[in-house]
Amino acid sequence: xxxxxxxxxxxxxxxxxxxxxxxxxxxxxxxxxxxxxxxxxxxxxxxxxxxxxxxxxxxxxxxxxxxxxxxxxxxxxxxxxxxxxxxxxxxxxxxxxxxxxxxxxxxxxxxxxxxxxxxxxxxxxxxxxxxxxxxxxxxxxxxxxxxxxxxxxxxxxxxxxxxxxxxxxxxxxxxxxxxxxxxxxxxxxxxxxxxxxxxxxxxxxxxxxxxxxxxxxxxxxxxxxxxxxxxxxxxxxxxxxxxxxxxxxxxxxxxxxxxxxxxxxxxxxxxxxxxxxxxxxxxxxxxxxxxxxxxxxxxxxxxxxxxxxxxxxxxxxxxxxxxxxxxxxxxxxxxxxxxxxxxxxxxxxxxxxxxxxxxxxxxxxx
Amino acid sequence: xxxxxxxxxxxxxxxxxxxxxxxxxxxxxxxxxxxxxxxxxxxxxxxxxxxxxxxxxxxxxxxxxxxxxxxxxxxxxxxxxxxxxxxxxxxxxxxxxxxxxxxxxxxxxxxxxxxxxxxxxxxxxxxxxxxxxxxxxxxxxxxxxxxxxxxxxxxxxxxxxxxxxxxxxxxxxxxxxxxxxxxxxxxxxxxxxxxxxxxxxxxxxxxxxxxxxxxxxxxxxxxxxxxxxxxxxxxxxxxxxxxxxxxxxxxxxxxxxxxxxxxxxxxxxxxxxxxxxxxxxxxxxxxxxxxxxxxxxxxxxxxxxxxxxxxxxxxxxxxxxxxxxxxxxxxxxxxxxxxxxxxxxxxxxxxxxxxxxxxxxxxxxx
Numbered sequence: 001x002x003x004x005x006x007x008x009x010x011x012x013x014x015x016x017x018x019x020x021x022x023x024x025x026x027x028x029x030x031x032x033x034x035x036x037x038x039x040x041x042x043x044x045x046x047x048x049x050x051x052x053x054x055x056x057x058x059x060x061x062x063x064x065x066x067x068x069x070x071x072x073x074x075x076x077x078x079x080x081x082x083x084x085x086x087x088x089x090x091x092x093x094x095x096x097x098x099x100x101x102x103x104x105x106x107x108x109x110x111x112x113x114x115x116x117x118x119x120x121x122x123x124x125x126x127x128x129x130x131x132x133x134x135x136x137x138x139x140x141x142x143x144x145x146x147x148x149x150x151x152x153x154x155x156x157x158x159x160x161x162x163x164x165x166x167x168x169x170x171x172x173x174x175x176x177x178x179x180x181x182x183x184x185x186x187x188x189x190x191x192x193x194x195x196x197x198x199x200x201x202x203x204x205x206x207x208x209x210x211x212x213x214x215x216x217x218x219x220x221x222x223x224x225x226x227x228x229x230x231x232x233x234x235x236x237x238x239x240x241x242x243x244x245x246x247x248x249x250x251x252x253x254x255x256x257x258x259x260x261x262x263x264x265x266x267x268x269x270x271x272x273x274x275x276x277x278x279x280x281x282x283x284x285x286x287x288x289x290x291x292x293x294x295x296x297x298x299x300x301x302x303x304x305x306x307x308x309x310x311x312x313x314x315x316x317x318x319x320x321x322x323x324x325x326x327x328x329x330x331x332x333x334x335x336x337x338x339x340x341x342x343x344x345x346x347x348x349x350x351x352x353x354x355x356x357x358x359x360x361x362x363x364x365x366x
Numbered sequence: 367x368x369x370x371x372x373x374x375x376x377x378x379x380x381x382x383x384x385x386x387x388x389x390x391x392x393x394x395x396x397x398x399x400x401x402x403x404x405x406x407x408x409x410x411x412x413x414x415x416x417x418x419x420x421x422x423x424x425x426x427x428x429x430x431x432x433x434x435x436x437x438x439x440x441x442x443x444x445x446x447x448x449x450x451x452x453x454x455x456x457x458x459x460x461x462x463x464x465x466x467x468x469x470x471x472x473x474x475x476x477x478x479x480x481x482x483x484x485x486x487x488x489x490x491x492x493x494x495x496x497x498x499x500x501x502x503x504x505x506x507x508x509x510x511x512x513x514x515x516x517x518x519x520x521x522x523x524x525x526x527x528x529x530x531x532x533x534x535x536x537x538x539x540x541x542x543x544x545x546x547x548x549x550x551x552x553x554x555x556x557x558x559x560x561x562x563x564x565x566x567x568x569x570x571x572x573x574x575x576x577x578x579x580x581x582x583x584x585x586x587x588x589x590x591x592x593x594x595x596x597x598x599x600x601x602x603x604x605x606x607x608x609x610x611x612x613x614x615x616x617x618x619x620x621x622x623x624x625x626x627x628x629x630x631x632x633x634x635x636x637x638x639x640x641x642x643x644x645x646x647x648x649x650x651x652x653x654x655x656x657x658x659x660x661x662x663x664x665x666x667x668x669x670x671x672x673x674x675x676x677x678x679x680x681x682x683x684x685x686x687x688x689x690x691x692x693x694x695x696x697x698x699x700x701x702x703x704x705x706x707x708x709x710x711x712x713x714x715x716x717x718x719x720x721x722x723x724x725x726x727x728x729x730x731x732x
Contacts, residue, residue: 012449083378083449089467093475101455101478109459110480112467124618124625128494252490252616259490 001340002074004239006320008313010081015091020073024064073097075242077235079106079312098245100238105306106231108238113245126353127253127266134186140255140352140359141186144269145193147361149177151276152200154364159207159284169203172196190256193272200276208287211294220304224294227305228286228315232279233271235319239339240267240274243346270345277364278338282322286315330365367706368440370605372686374679376447381457386439390430439463441608443601445472445678464611466604471672472597474604479611492719493619493632500552506621506718506725507552510635511559513727515543517642518566520730525573525650535569538562556622559638566642574653577660586670590660593671594652594681598645599637601685605705606633606640609712636711643730644704648688652681696731 012023076092076099084099089112092099099112130136153173160166176196183189201216213225221227241264244251254265256272286292297311307315323339336344345362352359378389442458442465450465455478458465465478496502519539526532542562549555567582579591587593607630610617620631622638652658663677673681689705702710711728718725 078452078455081452083451084455085449086444086447086467087470089444089450089478090469090475093467094469101452101459103456103460104453107456108481109456110478112455112476112478114476115474125498128498132491132494132498250618 003072004074004077004242004320004323005068006077006079006316007082008080008309008316012083012085013088014085015087018070020068020070020088020091022066022068024066070095070097075100077238077316078102079316080309084112098242100242102234102312105301105304106227106234106312107306108234111238111241123248123350123354124250124253126355127250130353131253131255131259137255138184138186138189140349141189141269142180142183143359143361144256144273145180145189146177147363148272148276149173149180149193149196150363151273152196153177154366155276155280156200156203156207158366159203164206164209166203166206169199172199186256193256207284211287220302221306223305224298225283225287227298227307228283228292228294228311229279231307231312231315232283232319233275235316236271236274236279237264237267239323239342240264240270240346243343244270247343247346247350249346249350270342270349273345273361274338274342278322278342279319282315282318286318291318327366369438370440370443370608370686370689371434372443372445372682373448374446374675374682378449378451379454380451381453384436386434386436386454386457388432388434390432436461436463441466443604443682444468445682446675450478464608466608468600468678471667471670472593472600472678473672474600477604477607489614489716489720490616490619492721493616496719497619497621497625503621504550504552504555506715507555507635508546508549509725509727510622510639511546511555512543513729514638514642515539515546515559515562516729517639518562519543520732521642521646522566522569522573524732525569530572530575532569532572535565538565552622559622573650577653586668587672589671590664591649591653593664593673594649594658594660594677595645597673597678597681598649598685599641601682602637602640602645603630603633605689605708606630606636606712609709610636613709613712613716615712615716636708636715639711639727640704640708644688644708645685648681648684652684657684693732 007022010025014021014023070091073095075097078099079102089099092112093114096114098114101109101111103109130140153170156166156170156173160170173196176192176199180189180192180196183192197216205213205215208225211225212223214223216229217223217226218230221230241251244264244266249266251264251266252259254269256269257265259265287294292311292314297308297314298305299308300306323342324337326335326337328334329336329341332344341362348357348359348361351357373388376391380387380389436457439461441463444465445468455465458478459480462480464480467475467477469475496506519536522532522536522539526536539562542558542565546555546558546562549558563582571579571581574591577591578589580589582595583589583592584596587596607617610630610632615632617630617632618625620635622635623631625631653660658677658680663674663680664671665674666672689708690703692701692703694700695702695707698710707728714723714725714727717723
């Protein structure tokens with residue numbers, strides 16, 4: 001399976017014939033810029049191995065030049081001050097590799113999309129038909145929202161089993177699940193989802209009792225924990241966008257979210273299913289194990305609170321570990337990674353709108 | 367009005383605070399690459415003025431550094447070996463400036479799309495409704511195809527008035543116009559359009575009598591004239607994509623072309639209207655005035671014939687001049703540029719699908 005490449009180190013991506021290289025830390029210093037991260041300890045997360053800039057692995061050489069086997073690249077996430085040449089962008093375009101660009105604060109800014117990706121016309125029409133037809137749309141939206149609420153429930157139950165008193169929040173969430181299950185319109189469904197989510201974040205105050213968390217906020221996040229959550233959600237969102245794009249679903253045609261709220265609102269639909277069991281679990285794990293320090297790894301700037309360069313690196317690496325970690329899938333009867341879980345979900349959505357198999361979204365049992 | 371920026375010179379785009387700079391020809395030479403164009407005489411086409419690398423205009427300085435007033439940038443076309451930093455891409459993302467990347471051969475490879483552009487959900491639904499409903503779709507498609515055929519007619523008539531015998535081709539095209547006007551299905555319509563276009567390119571053999579033109583071919587173009595046409599069409603296509611994107615029309619939902627034939631098939635629909643009166647006129651003008659030399663400005667490579675670096679520059683500059691050139695618009699009763707003409711057409715399409723005003727596509731009278 002191809003890998004996501006996350007770049008945290010400054011440097012240059014260069015093409016030579018049919019190969020891609022990364023030149024570490026050759027960013028010119030003549031033009032200091034707010035976006036230049038310190039070079040020390042900067043890393044590229046690559047597959048299962050972290051290649052340090054001083055590494056002397058097979059695919060690096062003494063000149064701090066790393067060969068990137070292009071056939072292993074699924075897409076590129078750019079968090080550091082990297083320069084792309086036109087030759088590299090046209091090469092990535094031909095190989096269908098999208099590049100997601102994040103700014104200094106870890107905000108997602110834009111994507112380089114290759115030209116050639118084929119979107120089947122029939123597939124797009126099926127997607128749109130299921131949006132336009134209120135009954136068909138509700139079927140999908142209800143299934144997505146129910147799975148999303150059930151996964152909030154699972155995450156809270158996990159912590160309740162660890163002696164945190166979350167009974168009332170879980171009860172409310174279960175009620176909202178029933179409400180969602182029986183709802184006959186999108187608005188009612190969204191209401192149930194919103195109320196469940198409200199209770200869910202309320203429970204976080206108890207799970208993160210020794211932390212300073214006073215509820216969810218965003219755009220911009222106003223405290224360190226919300227900065228971590230926002231960043232994790234934007235990573236998940238781009239992974240979902242990428243998987244839609246790969247399978248040939250138009251990420252702009254959604255079922256729960258309204259169209260145009262966001263360009264890729266289908267990715268938001270799918271991300272909602274996985275927030276509680278992927279992003280949020282990563283956040284809890286980082287915070288409760290003290291792997292991230294709210295004060296040390298964030299900064300207040302431009303009216304919000306953001307992860308700093310080290311914070312971005314810590315969170316993105318942990319997120320990638322989570323995506324790569326595997327579990328035994330009861331229905332598939334085999335071990336799959338969390339990334340494959342997302343891919344499988346996108347595939348199930350495609351099978352549903354193609355009339356092959358009714359959608360049954362993933363509900364965590366742990 | 368904001369300008370398209372076309373980059374033909376090697377160099378670096380850099381951001382400093384809220385400003386954008388272009389550093390001429392600072393591409394490192396340590397890594398020679400097929401995509402590095404010679405620096406001499408390389409230019410950036412910018413608004414009405416060409417800023418030479420040795421220019422000492424206000425917005426350049428002695429260090430070969432050109433300031434690019436970001437508020438004037440509509441979008442960027444990259445034809446040369448330019449490096450983009452992450453800081454530049456995130457800056458362009460925030461300012462909603464797309465970047466179109468072309469390879470060494472002048473082939474379009476991919477686009478950097480900013481995150482934030484808002485697509486109205488209602489607008490998208492209107493677009494899709496007009497695609498799904500056969501009657502609504504035919505109405506738009508017929509109008510687009512008729513305008514496209516009429517514009518082929520106008521271009522040939524222009525040359526017939528200049529003593530080139532094109533009577534039979536024009537007659538066939540007029541017949542196909544009537545056929546298209548009365549057609550009751552997309553297939554019949556496409557047939558009329560295809561046959562008209564066939565006759566249209568046949569007429570080119572006479573218009574370009576002293577040239578070596580033996581009909582249209584593409585993907586890849588097999589001779590110098592087809593290389594010029596293909597490149598002009600891809601420029602027009604990206605301009606149309608850009609204008610759809612700006613007005614909030616999804617360029618993937620088309621009416622003449624099938625969905626998924628190409629990612630931005632609506633841009634293909636709109637481009638067809640303007641090929642005869644913009645791209646093709648530029649081609650004739652370049653060829654008949656001897657402003658481009660088929661042998662000197664193209665090269666045979668990779669099984670096709672492509673413009674070389676000088677050829678790309680000549681054609682793109684002429685194309686941009688055409689876009690900026692104005693004419694008196696009879697209905698609008700004022701002078702507008704050809705670029706505004708395209709924008710107006712995209713706007714008319716929006717007004718049509720919004721139910722504001724029935725579509726009447728542009729038919730040239732010259």
